[in-house]
Structure formats: structure tokens, C-alpha cells
Amino acid sequence: MAALLGGAAMAAPIAAELPDVVAQDVARFTALLGSPLAERRIEGVQGLSNLKHWPAEDALLRLLADPAPGVQRAVLLALGRLGSAKSVPHLIRLLDHASWERRQNAWLALCRLTALDLPAQPSQPWQQWWESGAATN
Secondary structure, eight states: OTTTTTSHHHHHHHHHHSOOHHHHHHHHHHHHTTOSSHHHHHHHHHHHHHTTOGGGHHHHHHGGGOSOHHHHHHHHHHHHHHOOTTTHHHHHHHTTOSOHHHHHHHHHHHHHHHOOOOOSSSSHHHHHHHHTTGGGO
16 A cells, blocks of 8 residues: 555655544544534444443533433443443442332443442342442552
């Protein structure tokens, strides 16, 4: 390929001029998280999740309080993909939420993050596991 472009010396400057597509996508999806439209916030969450952009975890945790149920669902699914130990206490608290769907998605995210299969209800087994420091072993 470099020979077609005039040698290796010419290929390096061309590559340096190309935009960082991933950084552009991350910036676009992160901006969508602040949209007034729930559909756009969902798009932002799903985009960051598909990129597995772990630095977005804090922003996603803030969106757990979003007024739109669709955004909350997208966040829970995303945290199941890219969450870390930082997400676990938030997910455990949601096991006691009034909404069955919210509880179920929180439980699925916890199972995926931890590879445990503790019951969804009550939340005490999860809380005891977390407090025992099992996540640090």
C-alpha cells in the first residue's frame, strides 16, 4: 500500500492527517447525553456502550436519575457492558426500586458485571457480598 502512495515516507503524513474517528464518535455521543430529547440521550448512551467507552461510566451513573424510563433502561444495559466496581453499589440500590423493569435490568447488569447469580430479590445477598469485599478479591 505504501508503494502505491509513493513510499513509506509519504504514507506517514497521510495517516497523521486523518481524523481520529473514535474520538469524534465519543465526543458526539457524549454531547447527546445532555440533549433535551430522551431519544437523543438514549442514542448517546447506546453509542458509548457500543464503543465500550469506560470513561463514560460517571456520566452514565448520573443518568440513572433521568426522568425518561427509556434512558434509565439504556443506562442499565450500558452499565452491564462497561460498568466497573463503581457501578455496583448503584445497581444494588436499584434492586429495591418500585419498578419491576428497573429492578430486573439492575439485576441483569449486576450478574453480567460480577459473574454471580445471586437472587434479584431481596437485595440483601448482593449487599452482603459487596460489603464482604468480595469484589476486590
